[in-house]
Amino acid sequence: EAGVAQSPRYKIIEKRQSVAFWCNPISGHATLYWYQQILGQGPKLLIQFQNNGVVDDSQLPKDRFSAERLKGVDSTLKIQPAKLEDSAVYLCASSSSRARGEKLFFGSGTQLSVL
């Protein structure tokens, strides 16, 4: 079974530039998550999709971050404009349902450095 795919693996940009990350979840997984993991901290949920609808984006900085999941499969996360504090690893995860206790499968992440 193929895992969660993310690209690019690394990205270096200057502040105020824009950047986009892509995620392809495990086939058939209806629930998709984007997490931000700052160095030395645990991952923090940015946004959760159920199929192509948003179920939780309460911690997404909507003035600069946006995400979409067209057709309920792939997803993209965009930052525009980037700030220094956005330097982090961005993790995508998927699960077969949104039930409490459901196992999440994580991708390897995109490491973003904002200079």
Place this chain on the structure above:
Amino acid sequence: AQSVTQLDSHVSVSEGTPVLLRCNYSSSYSPSLFWYVQHPNKGLQLLLKYTSAATLVKGINGFEAEFKKSETSFHLTKPSAHMSDAAEYFCVVSTRTGGGNKLTFGTGTQLKVEL
């Protein structure tokens, strides 16, 4: 609000000796709790989960954890450490939000295994 506290940011053990990674939780109702492991440059992987069934939970690679309601703890243990266990470990609590399943991660414990 539900949360988890990992009591040690770094733990160092010798190969072949027991491992203990400590986690305390805060929850207004019976929680779902997890331990995830993150090896360098790899995605987060589920070690084990507790969802109100048996209080002693066995996971992969010889790890287990015991849910103790009286102590609000969910410590991770392994009888004998192996070099391949060196990684970062996250204690996680699951919250049912308005339609979603939100995972809240602890700050992580870096496990070092020495010869």
